[in-house]
Amino acid sequence: MSISILAIESSCDETSASVCVDGRILSNCIANQTIHERYGGVVPELASRAHMQNIVPVVSAALDIAFPEHTTRNAQPLIHNPQLATINAIAYTQSPGLIGSLLVGAQFAKSLAVSLDKPLIAVHHMQAHVLANLIPEERPAFPFLCLTVSGGHTQIVLARSPLDLKVIGETIDDAAGEAFDKTAKLLGLPYPGGPLVDKYAKEGDPKKFKFAEPQIPELNFSFSGLKTSVLYFLQKQEQGFIETNRNDLCASVQYTIIQILLKKLKKAVTETGVKNVCIAGGVSANSGLRAGLQQMGEKEGWKTYIPKFEYCTDNAAMIAITAYYKYQAGEFSSLEESPSARAEW
Ligand code: KG4
Ligand code: ZN
Helix, strand or coil: CCCEEEEEECCCCEEEEEEEECCEEEEEEEEECHHHHHHCCCCHHHHHHHHHHHHHHHHHHHHHHHCHHHCCCCCCCHHHCHHHHHCCEEEEEEECCCHHHHHHHHHHHHHHHHHHCCCEEEEEHHHHHHHHHHCCCCCCCCCEEEEEECCCCEEEEEEEECCEEEEEEEECCCCHHHHHHHHHHHCCCCCCCHHHHHHHHCCCCCCCCCCCCCCCCCCCECCHHHHHHHHHHHHCCCCCHHHHHHHHHHHHHHHHHHHHHHHHHHHHHHHHCCCEEEEECHHHHCHHHHHHHHHHHHHHCCEEECCCHHHCCCCCHHHHHHHHHHHHCCCCECCCCCCCCCCCC
16 A cells, blocks of 8 residues: 655745655645844744644645645635645644644644544654655665754764664754854844855855864763854954855854764764765865765765755754654554654654
8 A cells, every 4th residue: 555644844944845746756845934134033922823724735735736636725614624634643743843833733733634534644854854864766775874964953872773773973052054153143144054064164164263172071962162262262353354264264163064064973873883874964065074974984884875955954854754664663643742842762
């Protein structure tokens, strides 16, 4: 029997819906919320409101792209959409994330599941980031290691099977994405600064300025010191220094973050003996990190896997692929389960 999943992701400031049939992604629609740019960060109340506005059009678009032969072009209410009849289960992001944002996606998924009489699958957002690596045809064999780097998390995960994932290292303070965004703010760049640092870094010298790397035991990370060290460094400079050195500053900050990440990843490979290595999460869209992982993989004899850009930042395709494995394992969730902002694995 074919397995069709409709998945919804709404954990932060992207509203996304995806259809996956037998492990193949047929659509992955994402509505970005630009309203937060003017506030220098995601405003939770505004994010929830924007999810409410986006969710129906985004789900309709995901169904239309997946099943073009049945396209209704919004001519009738979503619930009467013939495309929904072919769906076997509705999946949604249950945790972690902004609670108001999670509630919109969860409630929408539950309502759809009840009205269609289909099972529900609750998905852990961080597990889904890791399993984004199982979307392409060329995917890592188990066991593999995954460096998951996002706006809220920095983890090294040992994956023994799709549903057997163990966090073996993580940040003790800021996430890698926060390190990008907070240092970008010090450099006068708008939120989210990560992609802009990436852009300016391409034209800069990564060794021009040196920032201290923290000495943290085991496979754990720390990024809060980097922000402070960039702040103290900038305070000592003359006016106009940032503007004239923006490219070199971005390249040097980015280089430091990548060094911190890759050194720990190398340690994880040495300790586990696992040489299939993936990256995931929003920061894995960073061109320096992608190139750095590839270079290190070639040098160390690893097999490396890097998801397509659209599967790195928040997206529902990763929720759909995770739900596909959960469906096969019979891991369904009840209507009583609620989303939670924080969640252990
Ligand atoms: O996974 P994600 O989309 O959302 C969370 O679950 O947090 O990650 C968002 C983070 C932000 O901190 C953003 O600045 C960072 O990913 N990011 C990047 C790049 N693209 C997104 N950081 C560095 N370089 C990029 N190209
Ligand atoms: Zn994420």
